[in-house]
Amino acid sequence: MARALIAVLGLVLGVLAGAALVLGNPLAWFRGLPPLPPDLAPYKTYRWDDYRGIEGGLADLLGVGERNREVALMDPALTHVRIGIVVLPAGEGAPAALAVKVSALDDDNSLWRARLGTRDYWSIFWPGEGSVFANAYSNHWILARDTFFAALAGGDRELMSPSYAVTAPPPLGDPAGVTGASGRYAGFTGEIREQLYPAPPGADRTSPDWAVAIKANPPPVATP
Amino acid sequence: MKRLFVVAFVAGLLTVALAATLWPLPQHPRFRSISTVPADGGRQEEFVIHWPEDRIARPGERGSGLPPAAAVGAAVLEDSAGRRVSAELFRLRDTEDNVIGVAGRLSGTGGAIADPGRSATNWLLVIPSRGALFLAQNDVQDTTVRESIAAEGSVALAPAQAGAFWTDRPRVRVTAPAPAGDGPATTGRVLRGTSEFAGLRGSFTETWDLEEVNADGSTRGRILLSTVTIGDN
Numbered sequence: 001m002a003r004a005l006i007a008v009l010g011l012v013l014g015v016l017a018g019a020a021l022v023l024g025n026p027l028a029w030f031r032g033l034p035p036l037p038p039d040l041a042p043y044k045t046y047r048w049d050d051y052r053g054i055e056g057g058l059a060d061l062l063g064v065g066e067r068n069r070e071v072a073l074m075d076p077a078l079t080h081v082r083i084g085i086v087v088l089p090a091g092e093g094a095p096a097a098l099a100v101k102v103s104a105l106d107d108d109n110s111l112w113r114a115r116l117g118t119r120d121y122w123s124i125f126w127p128g129e130g131s132v133f134a135n136a137y138s139n140h141w142i143l144a145r146d147t148f149f150a151a152l153a154g155g156d157r158e159l160m161s162p163s164y165a166v167t168a169p170p171p172l173g174d175p176a177g178v179t180g181a182s183g184r185y186a187g188f189t190g191e192i193r194e195q196l197y198p199a200p201p202g203a204d205r206t207s208p209d210w211a212v213a214i215k216a217n218p219p220p221v222a223t224p
Numbered sequence: 225m226k227r228l229f230v231v232a233f234v235a236g237l238l239t240v241a242l243a244a245t246l247w248p249l250p251q252h253p254r255f256r257s258i259s260t261v262p263a264d265g266g267r268q269e270e271f272v273i274h275w276p277e278d279r280i281a282r283p284g285e286r287g288s289g290l291p292p293a294a295a296v297g298a299a300v301l302e303d304s305a306g307r308r309v310s311a312e313l314f315r316l317r318d319t320e321d322n323v324i325g326v327a328g329r330l331s332g333t334g335g336a337i338a339d340p341g342r343s344a345t346n347w348l349l350v351i352p353s354r355g356a357l358f359l360a361q362n363d364v365q366d367t368t369v370r371e372s373i374a375a376e377g378s379v380a381l382a383p384a385q386a387g388a389f390w391t392d393r394p395r396v397r398v399t400a401p402a403p404a405g406d407g408p409a410t411t412g413r414v415l416r417g418t419s420e421f422a423g424l425r426g427s428f429t430e431t432w433d434l435e436e437v438n439a440d441g442s443t444r445g446r447i448l449l450s451t452v453t454i455g456d457n
Contacts, residue, residue, distance in 0.1 A: 010229040014236015063250040075323040080250045083326050085299045085311045098301040098309045100328030104352040111244040121356045123348035128307030128335025133358040135418050179416050181360040182344040183336035
């Protein structure tokens, strides 16, 4: 009996230590992108509760999430996709904007390479002003790591950061950024960053809040 | 005992290593891309959307009991000056009718966006296994979704879903033609792509085809997005 207990204890501790080593992959520390200047590209917070498809949490990223039949997209090609309409609030000199955001689980996710990410696509329209497209890669690895260690500590969500800068360079050097489409933003190019705010401890909701920052510059003026 | 613990501990480490290596992370199923090569070069690919069945309803939205032109999966934002933006969500199909992705159609009017009575439209096409295409065009008329108050509350009204829109025509090319010149004949531009579509640019047209007018005045039809792209190089 004592031998069995020792074996089980060793196995469990080995699994926990192994998981901690995998999640503590130092590659994750070098994967972030520098923040955009807040005076030029302030973050706009938004809710993304009005969506169809996957919830987008860690269970979905690992492929073990249960389908919520009220919002799931049942077509085989769309089983790992989330789509929704988002209203970005007015402020900082810009009016409110209507947007469509699509997130698709990244096919290049890898537990050894500290990648649990989504490909995110935006189409944003400001009434009477113009519109842009944007795409980015969001890596949720740090969030997964903190969630794991918080769970190890008995579900103490105080151990988690209040916000996570999830935007990271896309794998394989795929281009990311902002492309102006119409109106006064036609021809603009720029960058996008996203932050995820996990639901605070004790909150009624479990879904996170989000914030997006966009910095776009006009096209260079051609000189004769 | 000590040796047993160490062996079990190492077995635990190896279990995690094995799981991290073999864990079946989700992959998007892929459909064969159906493209052709036009006579003057490039790559032509067409995407199809059927209305109303390919509209992606927002959570809690009902698809029945609404006015004939009512559209699910749509939202409208209008400012105090009457400048309007609408957003619509769709499933995206290939020409063999397979659902291969999702599409977002955002249209806007007024101000710096479009001439009076017209709109400009952006299509966001996302094919999860292949990447995304960003399309933008000027429209031949105002194609934004309107918001109306009905007995059921606020409803979005899509022009093409009302029979009255189709009084004398079964087909509308929504993309405005480009001004005469040496450039492409259409204002529809493929601005950029990602992943498999990275480095592609080109042109596109959006066409609405009426298939049926129902007794209640609602319609069925299809949106055809025909793209022609070439590489940046």
